[in-house]
């Protein structure tokens with residue numbers, strides 16, 4: 001397939017999730033060879049097969065993003081099978097809710113390991129290929145919650161703030177190599193990840209209505225709309241955009 005990403009290998013972490021798979025579909029349709037990294041093996045293999053069936057080029061590589069042994073092994077496999085990646089999208093993320101009273105140290109450490117260390121490891125082991133190619137673009141998944149906080153998700157919010165700070169820092173480090181780094185900040189996105197959070201509330205319908213109403217556009221985003229923002233940041237259309245964040249939030253930050 002031909003498009004904005006023809007001839008490039010794109011690594012996507014959390015690729016089998018709602019936003020990850022929407023991103024994989026879009027990048028593959030626009031010519032990228034998509035390397036799908038996730039720990040959901042059956043879903044990953046099914047996604048790779050579906051993309052290939054649609055004429056895209058895709059490979060699935062099982063990977064726990066928090067593992068300092070799994071990540072370099074996965075990237076080496078990608079490079080060997082498809083070539084060195086020049087595009088990276090870090091989407092893998094989890095949310096363990098709770099308060100200071102209910103959250104355990106293990107909860108905190110797990111959140112940091114997946115949502116922050118996972119982003120660091122993905123960049124650490126992908127950037128050498130980008131430097132070799134003399135080009136690259138990275139998009140890391142943050143959230144509006146990095147800006148507004150949340151009374152029952154302090155570890156999650158902390159990790160999304162860390163992703164922003166990390167992205168800005170490595171944007172400076174990597175600019176001399178022609179590598180751009182940005183973050184993307186969705187508001188609420190209509191996904192099973194969101195459903196899980198909403199359905200745990202005492203009145204899920206009330207929370208869903210409230211969440212939709214937090215956006216100027218009075219609804220949640222669809223995963224494909226977030227993928228469009230990611231693709232733009234990765235593309236040459238954003239050639240002078242680095243070290244910043246793109247809100248795909250339907251006006252959430254204005255309305256709050």
Ligand SMILES: NC(=O)c1ccc[n+]([C@@H]2O[C@H](COP(=O)([O-])OP(=O)(O)OC[C@H]3O[C@@H](n4cnc5c(N)ncnc54)[C@H](O)[C@@H]3O)[C@@H](O)[C@H]2O)c1
Nearest residue numbers: 014016017018019038039064065092093143188189191193
């Ligand atoms: N859904 C929303 O409203 C929303 C809003 C803002 C930001 N985000 C962020 O977007 C990202 C994706 O959200 P989603 O709604 O698609 O969630 P999702 O749960 O559908 O996808 C997350 C993916 O990450 C994978 N994953 C989790 N831990 C992993 C690990 N250790 N190693 C490898 N893969 C791992 C999961 O298997 C899953 O495929 C997350 O980082 C989330 O914080 C979501």
